[in-house]
Amino acid sequence: MTPSTISYPILDPGKPLAVRAGQTALAVMAKAPRAGKVKTRLSPPLTPDQAADLNICFLKDTAENIAAVAVLGGAAGVISYTPVGDEALFDTLLPADFALIPQRGDGFGERLVATAQDLLSCGYGSVCLIDSDSPTVPRAAFERAMAELQREGDRIVIGPAVDGGYYLIGLKRAHPELFAGITWSTPSVFSETVAAAKEAGMEVVVLPLWYDVDDGETLELLSAELLGDALPAFATVSGYRAEHTRAYLRMLRSQGEEG
Template structure:
């Protein structure tokens, strides 16, 4: 099935009370996604696991959206590969293409474009954290629904973040950030403080982008061992769990 693509020229007033939960995602093509997981996985397995991550994250978000205060989106790249998402996402999801060169530019552009469509707030969410607790997404939506301007941010244990939510497209928190390093979260917090923007911090979680964090995911989903820093139960991530179970049964190591 195909998914609707947001028309950036249309701003719908009915979206004003809705928070867009937008997953930042690459089209799931082998050799283009989750390449740092190969090894221990093959490139084909890495792409298959990426699809599981997308399914789990968007199903989690769809559950949060059932209350009517949020809507699920995929902010995707490259434009032209929309068909690669067919059958992966819940029926309620829509697509919006990414623009910009660097990662910070794409994040800012995604926030600008989604807010321009009339949404009252937007959360930009990574596609590498399939077990983020639903309660973290729910907290983000609730905090952004309150009066006044603020940013919500969910930090990752590697020094990045798995979610940033905004009511206005604050360029300050995306500019001059040393992306793909362990200082992203700290630099973003410092930028928000310098700009005088209120920040609400969400529970710490993790993203899966290498062998060590894949092992952490396997421990959580297969062995019932939550991360040491977890303060609440993670999302069950059934698709990722089934993939890891099958990999383990075939002799795969994490």
């Protein structure tokens, strides 16, 4: 299956559309869901195939959550994907009005700023870069991010994660300084990014604290939230119901009980 025949358009930064100027691109940073290539820190307790299946559930839930925000107007759902050539692995997983854009750059920070640059070049008025590891982010967080970015004036919107990173960063301009020199995959990512924004004289809007699911401990937190209706201790609002993820976790639990 070639890129020209997949279900979703691939955005071209060289072909901006004026109609996008009033929209926020809600862009999920995602790897193509291949077993052994995604959610590797969840193996164990999961097998590589189970981890990939769970990753697909995360992607479906996050995309559906975003689509519900976008349908209200003023936003568009996008998957910023890697690697190039694996576009077909996203086929049928996303809402019909989503689009794809390939990632470029070597390090994580480079890919983030390049995605922001490319989406702004496509004509979008602002961009939210969203992780693919947080399927229960409250919809209100996405709605507030979009609303803040559509106000006059420059600012960043950032959603802190309990591990010290962030699950969302929203911008109206690419601002490479927010991604340069950050010690990625450490507990200081959020604080370093906020410090960089303040040093640049930017307004910072902080969203509700949430969490990424990237190891056995956070998988247990997710299971407690979705199967036990246990709101995380740090949460001030209820999370998204994430029905695809909920159903898959329920199936895994039943298989474990039967085993």
